[in-house]
Amino acid sequence: MGITRRGIALGALAAPALLRGAAAQSAPKVRIWGASATVEAYHGFLFLGIPLGFYREQGVEAEFGTAAGSAATLQLVATNQAQLGYVGMETLILAKSRNPTLPVVAAYLQDRGNIYEVVVPEESPVRSLSDLRGRNIGVANLASGAIPSLRAMLAEAGVDPERGVSLLPVGNGAAAATALRTDRVQALALFRAQHAIIETLGFKLRYFTRDQPSSVLAVNANFLRQNRDAVERTLRGVIAGSVFCQVAPQAAVREHWKMFGRPTGVSEEEALNRAAYVVQRASELWKRWDDPTVKWGEMTQAQWDAMQRFMVEQKLMERPIDSAGLFTTELIEPINRLDVAPIVQRARAAT
Incomplete structure (x- = not known):
């Protein structure tokens, strides 16, 4: 390697x-x-x-x-x-x-x-993970290590992780922030440092975490x-x-x-x-x-x-x-x- x-x-x-x-x-x-x-x-x-x-x-x-x-x-x-x-x-x-x-x-x-989290804009109507039903969630890519944790969090909230949401690859940093700003996705599931980077670009975020x-x-x-x-x-x-x-x-x-x-x-x-x-x-x-x-x-x-x-x-x-x-x-x-x-x-x- x-x-x-x-x-x-x-x-x-x-x-x-x-x-x-x-x-x-x-x-x-x-x-x-x-x-x-x-x-x-x-x-x-x-x-x-x-x-x-x-x-x-x-x-x-x-x-x-x-x-x-x-x-x-x-x-x-x-x-x-x-x-x-x-x-x-x-x-x-x-x-x-x-x-x-x-x-x-x-x-x-x-x-x-847990480095893996789900975030939404602070002004978002999403107040709980169950509110993500029917919405788009941005991930870095479709092989992201964040996805298993995201799936578990959705399932625990009563949302079918296969059919209840759509996962869209949005990359990291500014690209992910743009997807969130333009409402292409309504939430992001990246990792702690990336979410912090997005906050430095002017976002105030609400966090959903899983203790692990x-x-x-x-x-x-x-x-x-x-x-x-x-x-x-x-x-x-x-x-x-x-x-x-x-x-x-x-x-x-x-x-x-x-x-x-x-x-x-x-x-x-x-x-x-x-x-x-x-x-x-x-x-x-x-x-x-x-x-x-x-x-x-x-x-x-x-x-x-x-x-x-x-x-x-x-x-x-x-x-x-x-x-x-x-x-x-x-x-x-x-x-x-x-x-x-x-x-x-x-x-x-x-x-």
């Missing part, structure tokens, strides 16, 4: 920092991969550890890149071309159901909330067995990046711009405010840095069992598999020993 050009470019940009870390000590090398064709500022929980030194401080030499989608990223992790990958829970479940010996396991729950975790960091099981300490240290770097994004979203955006360039055609202030808002909204799905009742990355078998029931109900798989083989919690206690206070202080100083 190929690596995207964005991933290669970021790896090249990260190289000087990596070399400095290597010169200081013989640090283990870990490749962390996202699952998007492009790198956005809200992916900062993964990449900020490179320019800001969080991974180096933890004693690992990290490289970050992306592949086009969770399936591609998971394949890279399974073949140890990347050691950690940010993927959808359902993608991991499907892969393990088809190949139980696939050497991947979830080690960290990132998106505790959605994305994890999967690790190559063989690498974990042989390099447990390196994975632990890398996940602490992810925690640090998550904290920085939440406390200083604008600073996270500026770091993103240093690596990928600032958007053109809009003022710097407007671009900064828009991107920071998207980071803020996306990070609401993560553990809050100041919530002591939740541990970083924690997940339970009940969550995986519930996800599998959902997938069986949506006919994404025939029968559930043993959830115990899908995830490990062995790293949760040690990674949560990280003192985030210095990271918070640094983030506040960057605002």
Whole structure:
């Protein structure tokens, strides 16, 4: 499975920092991969550890890149071309159901909330999901990962997801916003960051959500067995990046711009405010840095069992598999020993 050009470019940009870390000590090398064709500022929980030194401080030499989608990223992790990958829970479940010996396991729950949502304009007469009966709903494409969640939400609201609504492919961003503005569709079912982007284009949206975790960091099981300490240290770097994004979203955006360039055609202030808002909204799905009742990355078998029931109900798989083989919690206690206070202080100083 190929690596995207964005991933290669970021790896090249990260190289000087990596070399400095290597010169200081013989640090283990870990490749962390996202699952998007492009790198956005809200992916900062993964990449900020490179320019800001969080991974180096933890004693690992990290490289970050992306592949086009969770399936591609998971394949890279399974073949140890990347050691950690940010993927959808359902993608991991499907892969393990088809190949139980696939050497991947979830080690960290990132998106505790469901990235997939349904939105309508705030002034819309649609006040509940049942009001969508007979209307058009925009999706990114007809193979979108948002569709199973949408179907479940409609069914729970008493709407036949096959005959009760029409699904139209509208793309993302400005194209999806145009479809909503012109009433070609009366609702959108994309994902949290895309809905936030549309809000920055002047929309006020009403949200309908389904309580369900959605994305994890999967690790190559063989690498974990042989390099447990390196994975632990890398996940602490992810925690640090998550904290920085939440406390200083604008600073996270500026770091993103240093690596990928600032958007053109809009003022710097407007671009900064828009991107920071998207980071803020996306990070609401993560553990809050100041919530002591939740541990970083924690997940339970009940969550995986519930996800599998959902997938069986949506006919994404025939029968559930043993959830115990899908995830490990062995790293949760040690990674949560990280003192985030210095990271918070640094983030506040960057605002």
